[in-house]
Amino acid sequence: MDRQLQVDQQSLVSAWQERLPALMEDGDSFSVQGDAADQNSLLIHFNAAGRQGYSLDFRCTYVDSREVAVNLLDAEQDGRVADERRDAVQLLAQQYTRQIHECAQALQGLTNP
Template sequence: MDQQLQLDQQRLVSAWEEHLPSFMKDGGSFTVQADEGDPKSLLIHFNAAGRQHYSLDFRCTYVDSREVAVSLIDVEQAGQHTDERTDAVQQLAQRYTRQIHECAQALKKLTHS
């Protein structure tokens, strides 16, 4: 049985901002913020490096102290909504999802009491 998950969202946001860059090898940038509507979720926005000018928004929800559910919320290219089914977007989404999971694993000491 997993213990009740206790999250301090602001502390978690700070930890994500500190640790996520170590998982990003492509030179892109990101922002992390608390999801005001869900105390167990963070909103993560990635600006992909390169000439394509993609940005992807994800919701990272703590299922329990060790596991996160990651969902792609929105994709834009040069500020315009774009089709998330293209190969380029799918590859970016998979890479960022993996980085989110890796960062969540690295931070489990914060979420596992």
């Protein structure tokens, strides 16, 4: 059975921009864009609410029409590279990874019709 992703990247970006806010914590913000290097990948940037000034960048790649692989690319605090081993970064990374997976699942009607 062919489970290749049949949705164009721009439609995916739009769907993610609509769906992701419902899964986010209050005050957090994000941006989603297509990965120019890979039509099946999205680049998702999160800004965490609060005084710590964390931002995290992820690549979300559609392995097929139902499954995504999520990779943390970068973590910053106040515009400087943050230590990804710190508990605060680990917790945010886990939270955002979960939200990415939830969003991908919520959009299965689009990606896996």
